[in-house]
Amino acid sequence: MKIRWRMAVGCIVALVYAGAMIYISSIQQEFAVTVRARQPEWEFSVEDEAWVIPVYVDNRANRMLVSTDDQKCYLSYHLYDEEGTLLEYDNERTEFVIPLFSGQSGEEEIWISGLERGIYQVKLDVVKEGVAWFSDNGADCDTVKLVVR
Numbered sequence: 001m002k003i004r005w006r007m008a009v010g011c012i013v014a015l016v017y018a019g020a021m022i023y024i025s026s027i028q029q030e031f032a033v034t035v036r037a038r039q040p041e042w043e044f045s046v047e048d049e050a051w052v053i054p055v056y057v058d059n060r061a062n063r064m065l066v067s068t069d070d071q072k073c074y075l076s077y078h079l080y081d082e083e084g085t086l087l088e089y090d091n092e093r094t095e096f097v098i099p100l101f102s103g104q105s106g107e108e109e110i111w112i113s114g115l116e117r118g119i120y121q122v123k124l125d126v127v128k129e130g131v132a133w134f135s136d137n138g139a140d141c142d143t144v145k146l147v148v149r
Helices: 002-027
Strands: 033-037 041-044 050-059 073-081 086-088 105-113 118-128 143-148
Touching: 033 118, 041 050, 050 118, 050 143, 073 105
Parallel strands: 041 143
Antiparallel strands: 033 050, 050 105, 073 086, 073 118, 118 143
């Protein structure tokens, strides 16, 4: 009798947990991510091969942000000139160093390279390859000023 009682309680707990996870997944947004830069303006030298912008990523989406073969989520950016005219939408990808589960936050870096001297606007973003850019789907992503000297 005790074994049946324990099995019944275990089944009820499992069902409640599964129901709670389904409910939480249904109310979370698929692209609810915030990407914040440490500062609004960056200055780099054109002689450097690549530049790094440290960012803070807050993942409230119902997905893990990780750059594995099956998940394919990356940090990236959209490049605009000083006046805000789009120069290049689809840019270099930077892998997530630490996987961010739903509800987690962490510090990451976005790598940028190959720019000529000038002043740019860089809209930070997250992309799930073959699916979507997060900022196109409501993610809150910073735009920073980038001066290349």
